[in-house]
Amino acid sequence: MKKLLTAAALLALTAGLSQAQTIRMGTEGAYPPYNFINDAGEVDGFERELGDELCKRAELTCEWVTNEWDSIIPNLVSGNYDTIIAGMSITDERDKVIDFTQNYIPPAASAYAALSADADLKGGVVAAQTATIQAGYVAESGATLLEYPTPDETVAAVRNGEADAVFADKDFLAPIVAESGGELVWAGQDVQIGGGIGVGVRESDTELKATFDKAIQSMKDDGSLNAMIKKWFGEDALVF
The missing domain is CATH 3.40.190.10 (Periplasmic binding protein-like II)
Incomplete structure (x- = not known):
């Protein structure tokens, strides 16, 4: 009986960890070239490519969710998704409600x-x-x-x-x-104006913030973030 209980507890823990690795990425889907809905009805744009790469580097499974801009922060806070990656500038006012990773677009x-x-x-x-x-x-x-x-x-x-x-x-x-x-x-x-654009997360999700910070930094370090910025915004775009 003890072994059965231990096995059941292990399965529950494993399931919980697996579930925790699925991150819902919230975006607007109406702000090209940052994010938009393509002809196939899917989220596309710079932030879709960036978000997928960040999730790959962080070994996370990511799902994309769209939300209207005017309620995008309240719906993050209430748990409808786990991040905001929607061309959102880092500001002191927003930072009082949610937290941000380091910027992935410099102040532009x-x-x-x-x-x-x-x-x-x-x-x-x-x-x-x-x-x-x-x-x-x-x-x-x-x-x-x-x-x-x-x-x-x-x-x-x-x-x-x-x-x-x-x-x-x-x-x-x-x-x-x-x-x-x-x-x-x-x-x-x-x-x-603003402090650049970053990934928004709930203030309680410190581990998730650190995970994305590490992934963003790795893209800055190897030059792939600058290359991606130029791909979507042109050769004259401001880069890191």
Whole structure:
């Protein structure tokens, strides 16, 4: 009987460890080239490739979960997934609620795009995605902030005349501006805000944070992270 109980306990422990190795990666799926849904209906983009590589190096089994941006932190905290890997900038305000790994994208530029290079960025209406560092910046800039739940809606607001400009990560706006045929242009100066982009985890998941920190550092050390950044964001992208 004792041996049976010991065997049962061992099986339970093994099952628990196996289950613990499956990590649910939460992302938005609407912020190319960071993350998006491809034609096959699957999560794709820079962060999908990065996340899969981090999980491989950490010997974790990872599953991808999509969640709307405006509730992405509450749903991490409540346990609907185990990480946020969704172009999320590291900020002091967010760090009070969740924890972050070291950054996997260095502090990069945010930029304004508009129909005219002389758009009124200080006294006009500027669109930004809800709950982003860009929205916070606009709110304090003197401009009228127009918030939208998705990044695509912020660009549409400029095109349909609801906003004078959109303010977002330059990496997100760059292909949109380039492909607009001159309809959209850069306005004003680039702005450096935030502490780079990292993987968000619950504050209690210190071991998981350390695991991903180690994997990110290994990619920095061997140059593969820089190569991946250039693959998705271009040869002129800011790297480590």
